[in-house]
Amino acid sequence: MSTGxxxxxxxxxxxxxxxxxxxxxxxxxxxxxxxxxLAWHVLQWRMEEANYNDDMEVLKKGDNMERALKGEKVLRSM
Known part of the structure; x- marks a missing residue:
């Protein structure tokens, strides 16, 4: 392409x-x-929401919340 x-x-x-x-x-x-x-923001929001919901389900089972508050590793690593 010539620019003159x-x-x-x-x-x-x-x-x-x-x-x-x-x-x-x-x-x-x-x-x-x-x-x-905008699509990236929507996809990121959905992935973070799914991760948050998974973490909440793990913490609600048994005494996982108390163990997490004591400093034990209960949730999966990222």
Whole structure:
């Protein structure tokens, strides 16, 4: 891709042409990035909620809560 000649800086910028590829697709890339960002947050929230619920089930069984409060390792490691 040619970015034009910069021999004369007094010229018209529009005559130089695009300085980077895919000029005009910035909004499309922004929308794609926001969609991936939101999807990542939703997936992260679901995984953390499932992990939290699993930990609560383990702590509710028997005397696991008391053992955990005493410092024993009751929950699985990450």
């Amino acid at each position: 000649s910069f021999e004369n800086w007094n010229g018209n910028v529009l005559d130089i042409g695009p300085l980077y590829p895919f000029v005009g697709t910035e909004m499309v890339w922004f929308i794609i990035c926001v969609a991936f960002w």
